[in-house]
Amino acid sequence: MNFKKPFPSTRFYFNVNRLSRILLIICFFFLFTSEIFSRTIEVHEGESIQKAIDSLEKGDTVKVYPGIYHEFLFVDKTFFTLSGVIVNGRWPTLDGGGKLNDGVIGSGANFLIENFHIKNYKANGVMTQGAGNIIMRKLIVENTGIYGIYPTMGTNVLIEDTVSLGIADAAIYIGMCHNVDVRRNEVYGSVIGIEIENSTNVLIEGNTVYDNSAGIVAFALPGLPLKKVENVIIRNNFIFDNNHRNFAEPGALVAGVPPGIGIGVMAGDAVTIEGNIIRRNSFAGIGIGDNNLLPNSKSPDPDVEPNPDRNKVLENVFIDNGVRKWNDFISWIFYVIRILFSGNPIPESPNGGKVGVFPDGYDIVASGKGKDNCLIAPDSVTKIGTSSYEVCNPKETTEKIKTMIGDPKLGEAKSDERELGKQVFGAVCSGCHSMNIRTVGPPIKEIQEKYKKDVYGVVSFASMPKKVRAGFIEMPSQKYLGNEKLTAVSNYILNLKDEGAKGVVK
Numbered sequence: 001m002n003f004k005k006p007f008p009s010t011r012f013y014f015n016v017n018r019l020s021r022i023l024l025i026i027c028f029f030f031l032f033t034s035e036i037f038s039r040t041i042e043v044h045e046g047e048s049i050q051k052a053i054d055s056l057e058k059g060d061t062v063k064v065y066p067g068i069y070h071e072f073l074f075v076d077k078t079f080f081t082l083s084g085v086i087v088n089g090r091w092p093t094l095d096g097g098g099k100l101n102d103g104v105i106g107s108g109a110n111f112l113i114e115n116f117h118i119k120n121y122k123a124n125g126v127m128t129q130g131a132g133n134i135i136m137r138k139l140i141v142e143n144t145g146i147y148g149i150y151p152t153m154g155t156n157v158l159i160e161d162t163v164s165l166g167i168a169d170a171a172i173y174i175g176m177c178h179n180v181d182v183r184r185n186e187v188y189g190s191v192i193g194i195e196i197e198n199s200t201n202v203l204i205e206g207n208t209v210y211d212n213s214a215g216i217v218a219f220a221l222p223g224l225p226l227k228k229v230e231n232v233i234i235r236n237n238f239i240f241d242n243n244h245r246n247f248a249e250p251g252a253l254v255a256g257v258p259p260g261i262g263i264g265v266m267a268g269d270a271v272t273i274e275g276n277i278i279r280r281n282s283f284a285g286i287g288i289g290d291n292n293l294l295p296n297s298k299s300p301d302p303d304v305e306p307n308p309d310r311n312k313v314l315e316n317v318f319i320d321n322g323v324r325k326w327n328d329f330i331s332w333i334f335y336v337i338r339i340l341f342s343g344n345p346i347p348e349s350p351n352g353g354k355v356g357v358f359p360d361g362y363d364i365v366a367s368g369k370g371k372d373n374c375l376i377a378p379d380s381v382t383k384i385g386t387s388s389y390e391v392c393n394p395k396e397t398t399e400k401i402k403t404m405i406g407d408p409k410l411g412e413a414k415s416d417e418r419e420l421g422k423q424v425f426g427a428v429c430s431g432c433h434s435m436n437i438r439t440v441g442p443p444i445k446e447i448q449e450k451y452k453k454d455v456y457g458v459v460s461f462a463s464m465p466k467k468v469r470a471g472f473i474e475m476p477s478q479k480y481l482g483n484e485k486l487t488a489v490s491n492y493i494l495n496l497k498d499e500g501a502k503g504v505v506k
């Protein structure tokens with residue numbers, strides 16, 4: 001084709017104009033979408049997960065496909081998602097081969113990890129350090145040394161739908177955290193199933209806890225920066241056959257825990273135990289005591305109040321606790337030998353003396369001088385040491401409390417996070433949800449009433465929706481948005497005020 005000579009420059013300008021327009025549109029597109037959509041990198045067997053983590057930033061996701069990965073993973077980014085992909089029942093497995101110390105350490109806030117099988121580490125399966133807004137779910141944690149799932153110094157921590165086994169200290173260990181939910185986990189074959197230590201506002205609900213030396217414990221220990229265990233609900237759990245031989249490292253604190261304990265509270269305050277099935281724990285279905293049970297109780301921490309106060313044992317089902325079988329005797333023989341050789345004293349008994357070599361067991365064993373503890377139906381259980389316990393008011397129940405996780409950001413929400421929530425809502429959710437009226441999905445009002453402050457409940461639902469309502473389509477998963485956007489939009493939704501008269505959210 002022949003171009004006419006007189007006009008080449010105009011044509012040139014026209015092209016630049018068009019090009020720049022297209023470029024501008026592309027830029028806009030990316031500007032907008034990068035705000036809404038997060039980057040995701042896929043990792044397949046044979047590749048390095050840590051490399052993928054290092055190449056990403058805040059708000060991004062690493063997706064790991066099935067295979068065995070001999071790695072230690074360190075995530076120090078915020079709003080980061082580490083997500084396994086399960087294909088045909090095959091999980092991505094992190095295997096420390098008995099040589100590596102930790103499976104995963106997360107030190108950034110707003111970290112989500114899910115869908116991994118983590119095994120054979122020497123220290124911890126998954127540990128998060130000092131970070132808030134943590135979700136750990138759908139993990140299998142096996143033989144990972146001292147702790148399985150271990151958030152420490154965190155605020156707003158959710159642990160759900162995990163399985164842990166074969167851990168030589170606590171399978172799930174809540175260390176010095178605030179606002180924690182631990183729900184629907186299975187924990188077995190460990191020294192301690194679930195341990196809450198020097199933490200406040202903790203809900204332990206719907207877990208299956210069996211074949212550990214002790215099932216669920218709440219301890220206030222001396223010598224740590226946070227000084228109490230307070231406001232804990234242990235509710236609707238199945239806690240049975242926790243008579244496992246204590247195989248903790250000799251000399252470790254938990255090596256002193258006698259086998260056969262369903263729920264143990266030491267120096268805990270305002271611990272409410274309700275709705276659990278507590279069966280065949282051979283020493284104590286529930287044991288409540290003070291810090292004199294500790295081996296080094298002669299040098300106490302002046303800032304730790306050593307007595308258990310304001311604890312409530314409400315309606316639970318107790319069956320066959322305190323009954324010993326041959327296996328349980330073997331556990332006890334190991335325990336007594338260990339205690340004698342390690343120099344730890346045998347714990348004080350409820351009557352002030354030492355626990356005998358094979359003390360009797362009961363549904364409830366209490367010791368120490370705590371105040372204002374209560375027991376709802378004293379006549380229905382076998383018990384010792386509970387003479388100072390009052391009868392709980394039958395109207396008291398924890399039913400109304402759905403979660404201990406505080407609104408991760410309410411009040412101090414940074415405006416850019418609210419902005420992000422608003423943007424995601426406008427771009428994605430508002431297609432199907434409006435404030436007061438049903439469009440495709442239920443109105444936001446209804447969601448607010450149902451979820452109250454449970455931001456993670458909304459995050460959880462939106463990333464893995466289930467069929468809830470008859471006559472509605474199933475909501476499509478919003479998981480692709482990533483952790484940061486889902487948290488922001490869930491926060492936004494739960495705090496949305498009804499401003500539009502016509503129920504239209506602006």
Ligand code: HEC
Pocket residue numbers: 425428429430431432433440441442447450458461462466467468469470472473474475476478489490493
């Ligand atoms: C394509 C339409 C659609 C989009 C987009 C959508 N939803 Fe939904 N959502 C629904 C439907 C339909 C239901 C009702 C499902 C049911 O009850 O079975 C629902 C229900 C819900 C519920 C209530 C769950 C419960 O337990 O009752 C929440 C929370 C929710 N959506 C959050 C969100 C969030 C957050 C977003 C945006 C990130 C979003 N939805 C985007 C259609 C949608």
